[in-house]
Amino acid sequence: MGRMFLIRTFGILAALVLVLQSLDLLSESGKILAYPGNHDTQVWQYMSLRAPQIVSRFLPFSVLLGTILTLIQMNQNSEVVALKASGLSAHQVLAPLLLASLGVAALSFAFNDRIVSRATAALDRWQKIDYAPLPPDRGDRTNVWVRDGDDLIEVESIRGRGPDAQLRGVTLYDRTGGSLVSIVRAPAGRRDGDAWRISPATRFDVASGAVAPLGSILVARGVRPDQFTLGSVDADGLSFGGLRAAIVDLSDAGRPTKSLEGSLWHKLSGPLSSILMPLLGAVAAFGLARSGQLFVRAVVGMALGFTYFVADNFALAMGNLGAYPPFLAAWAPFLLFFLIGEAVLIRTEE
Template sequence: MNTFARYVLKSFLWQFLLLLTGFTALLQLFDLLNNSADILEDHMGQMSAVFEYAALRLPEIMSFLVPFAVLMAALVTLGKMERDNEIMAYKAAGAPYFTVLWAFLPAVGIVAILHFFLADRIVPLSIQALIQQDLSVERTKSKNEAKDEPLFVQEGKSVVEAGAVGQDGTVLSHLRIYERADSGKIIRQVFANDARYDAAAGLWHLSDVWTTVVPEGDAAQTKHTQNWDWQTQLTPAEFSDLVEKPQAMTLGKIWGFISSTQVGVRPTYFYETWLQKRIALPVSSILMILLAAPVAHSLHRRERGLAMGMTVGFGLGFLYFLTDGLVLSLGESGAVPPFLAAWLPILLFAAIGGAWLIKQEGY
């Protein structure tokens, strides 16, 4: 690493840490203002619950803001170097402008690696801790409501359908159990209005149960019982894991849903989209350098201040996140292929930034 690259590394990382800290504090303040009342009400006014919620929400907020902080830090660093004629002196020594961008790669590479580790390892743990401590925003605002997402789980020759899953998977509504013979034909069907897990006994207690037996070559027989204990190896974890957010899944778990080693409640293309998104995550930080470079360069030529550069940077960042969210939603719904859903915003804005920079440099 040459002297210029070390100078860029130091300047960029300092600006990045300052901006990430400031943006994270601001967004977390808004988050607490929006949700602290519900948390206090749900935990009998204990302020410790609010502090714990803030600490566990911090990784997810930071992960969301990293690309934006990279864009603004690169813009500030390049703008300062343009204003002090440092880039002009560097180019006067015979170095083309793109070598300035190459000097940013070590710094941005460090941020990209840390961002991937944060999103793939730390954020899932923090979200799971929020759920376990009953601090999740969704669960706090609708604590006793089940997630209306029917899902299927296979256990041996039986197929289990849960109409809705609630309270960390310990409560199932509209449960159906299809028991099959070796030939695959259904020989018994059990329908229960709801099922509750007894952790002490390790059993599921079913209520309002209708059991239909289909004998070979005979008429089906149906019997009703008010309560029935379901003997199974399935635990609440198998059901709660299926309805968790993609942000709470590691790369390995997402791959498990795609490769069918785990059973998911959503279509395969949904998990494929998030797999591609997780892989593309570090690249989004590198893209921000390509967006910041022409903005800073053009502002210097037009003799506009750094405030204008920050405004343009905010606009670019907002436009990128808007495009990214829109295309990701299309990928989750299957309207566009998973690869395009994850990579199209990066390729599109890379083309815009690259074309803008080439036009300015006159290549």
């Protein structure tokens, strides 16, 4: 049963990846080849970065469909009837599938943590520069916003960390009581004591419309370097350990972390959703095949599985908006549908 389940699961996954990757290339290959000098090598590079994302997203769907196909075949061949006649309960019949799905969940977590996160980070960087040659990743950050009291600071890019951080394209929005007073711009900035020295700076006065040169000035006193380097954190592009460390750093810097905490918990609950699929699809295993209800049972199993994915995405979105606590956003759909699957199985078969 376990071997049959795994063969069908990964066979369906391979077919889904092949179809979806082909459809994705139809929309992206033109953008890739539009950059001068890009050829089929860059198309293959894009496929190598995009395929892990597709595998990660559709692995739970494949587990659900693999479960239903396996159980339908066993039901049609009266194998489930034979197993129950030998004295096995419904949970014992499903035990091989549950154990195999536990292995799939562990494999999924390792794959997401080691491969998908790196591929996502690299693909995001590549798409931001319109598929130009990808520069080496030195931990630089782009388009960073930092609040300094009422003032807002925008930095086009920051290189380095700690006291060695170098700012490029600095814009300071000087505000008083929520109203914009002036805009200070400078092409470069560096750490100077507990402030940042930017030069050569110019100041645009909103009231008069006059522009005045300021030379080298100190701004953003008390703003730490980590507030710039942590200004943009992509949860999908970080491993579990990397995201946890980023959350700790952001929390120490006084930055909001609720949405990232939800994503951190979801890095655990997401792969574990594979364990739910045999339970939700188990309704297709039972009932007599000759009763004519086998197709209906398969549809019910698919409906339960796809409803879980809808609820999971909805809860995660509500967590990102701050409407749900992070732990609830990540684990509530899993626990809810675990109870639903158990209730259906016990009510109908136990």
